[in-house]
Amino acid sequence: MPFQIERIVVRQIRMPLVHFFETSFSRTYERDIVLVEVISDGLSGWGEVTAGERPFYNEEWTGSVWPLLLEYIGPRVIRHGFESATEVYDRTAHIRGHFMARGGVEAAAWDLEARRAGKSLAQHIGGGARTEIPCGVSIGIQDSVEQLIEKIRSEVDAGYQRIKIKIKPGWDIDVVRRVREVFPDIPLMADANSAYTLQDAGHLKQLDEFKLMMIEQPLAHDEIVDHAILQARIETPICLDECIRTPHHAEQAIALKAGRILNIKLGRVGGFHAARQIHEFAHAHKIPMWCGGMLESGIGRAHNIALATLPGFTLPGDVSASKRYWKRDIIVPPVEVSASGTIAVPTGPGFGFELDRDYLKTVTVREETVS
Ligand code: OSB
Ligand code: MG
Numbered sequence: 001m002p003f004q005i006e007r008i009v010v011r012q013i014r015m016p017l018v019h020f021f022e023t024s025f026s027r028t029y030e031r032d033i034v035l036v037e038v039i040s041d042g043l044s045g046w047g048e049v050t051a052g053e054r055p056f057y058n059e060e061w062t063g064s065v066w067p068l069l070l071e072y073i074g075p076r077v078i079r080h081g082f083e084s085a086t087e088v089y090d091r092t093a094h095i096r097g098h099f100m101a102r103g104g105v106e107a108a109a110w111d112l113e114a115r116r117a118g119k120s121l122a123q124h125i126g127g128g129a130r131t132e133i134p135c136g137v138s139i140g141i142q143d144s145v146e147q148l149i150e151k152i153r154s155e156v157d158a159g160y161q162r163i164k165i166k167i168k169p170g171w172d173i174d175v176v177r178r179v180r181e182v183f184p185d186i187p188l189m190a191d192a193n194s195a196y197t198l199q200d201a202g203h204l205k206q207l208d209e210f211k212l213m214m215i216e217q218p219l220a221h222d223e224i225v226d227h228a229i230l231q232a233r234i235e236t237p238i239c240l241d242e243c244i245r246t247p248h249h250a251e252q253a254i255a256l257k258a259g260r261i262l263n264i265k266l267g268r269v270g271g272f273h274a275a276r277q278i279h280e281f282a283h284a285h286k287i288p289m290w291c292g293g294m295l296e297s298g299i300g301r302a303h304n305i306a307l308a309t310l311p312g313f314t315l316p317g318d319v320s321a322s323k324r325y326w327k328r329d330i331i332v333p334p335v336e337v338s339a340s341g342t343i344a345v346p347t348g349p350g351f352g353f354e355l356d357r358d359y360l361k362t363v364t365v366r367e368e369t370v371s
Pocket of ligand 2: 191193216217241242262292
């Protein structure tokens with residue numbers, strides 16, 4: 001359905017996390033999130049830029065995406081005649097990298113197009129394979145192993161279908177061993193966020209005895225070949241996250257057997273167009289997928305729910321309840337998870353939740369318009 005974007009409003013919001021989140025690369029207490037509103041014919045589409053506050057997960061961060069949006073991406077897409085939202089990805093493909101900044105606008109365009117068609121975002125992207133999505137949680141590195149055990153216990157009791165813990169050198173084998181002693185049978189996995197090298201292959205092989213569902217991105221953020229070498233040496237399935245940024249990366253990784261599972265993150269791959277392409281290819285190759293998270297606000301969270309309705313997303317992802325992150329979310333109702341660890345896919349137009357505009361105003365720290 002053809003459309004032109006007349007105006008783009010870029011907002012940065014600041015919201016404290018309910019509990020700090022620690023990965024192998026840093027600890028976050030407060031999120032600074034950039035939101036994108038694209039406006040056309042009196043309708044708004046919304047997107048979230050999933051970059052972190054520091055350039056440690058990938059090269060992007062809150063401070064880099066702001067000028068990218070205002071100086072490069074905004075002017076490039078505004079008043080351009082798009083035949084459909086599938087064209088927005090290519091419109092900014094001359095920009096090297098910066099997939100999250102580009103993906104925020106791209107996802108907003110899909111949301112806008114869904115609203116223009118009066119459809120839910122899930123339906124519009126070709127999801128709708130399921131009316132609810134299976135949910136897991138990602139639990140950061142804690143101050144003590146006992147604290148971690150308590151966190152796991154409360155998430156298992158809440159009904160979540162799988163537990164992911166973060167690992168790094170010095171917080172890995174012994175921690176997983178202790179978790180397995182307490183929870184011998186839960187679906188469990190570990191995410192290293194690129195904290196190891198191939199020289200650690202022998203060390204990582206010690207994880208095999210714990211029957212993890214997978215180990216996520218153990219090696220460098222931009223490395224595919226080394227993951228193939230490691231996968232041949234360990235039994236635990238490798239799941240790739242950081243190093244899959246384009247459909248071509250996914251093809252290469254699958255051809256090289258660099259991993260057996262894919263984590264797909266909307267922002268990391270630049271939005272729905274690339275996410276759908278990766279999904280299609282991986283699904284045809286029988287690679288199970290799940291939707292990753294980046295500590296999103298309600299907008300990004302709602303987009304992730306839509307993405308996770310695609311048929312190849314067969315594993316529980318990192319899309320969980322708003323209340324795990326926020327005292328109050330910017331959408332109403334907040335994202336809620338059932339006692340069996342599922343989220344019901346909303347059926348209203350676009351991403352399917354209402355925006356809490358008053359609260360959005362309260363948490364906005366800067367705002368600019370491209371027109
Ligand atoms: O690697 O999956 C990751 C959060 C920030 C940066 C990277 C990652 C994560 C998570 C996410 O694990 C979790 C979530 O949104 O719950
Ligand atoms: Mg990860």
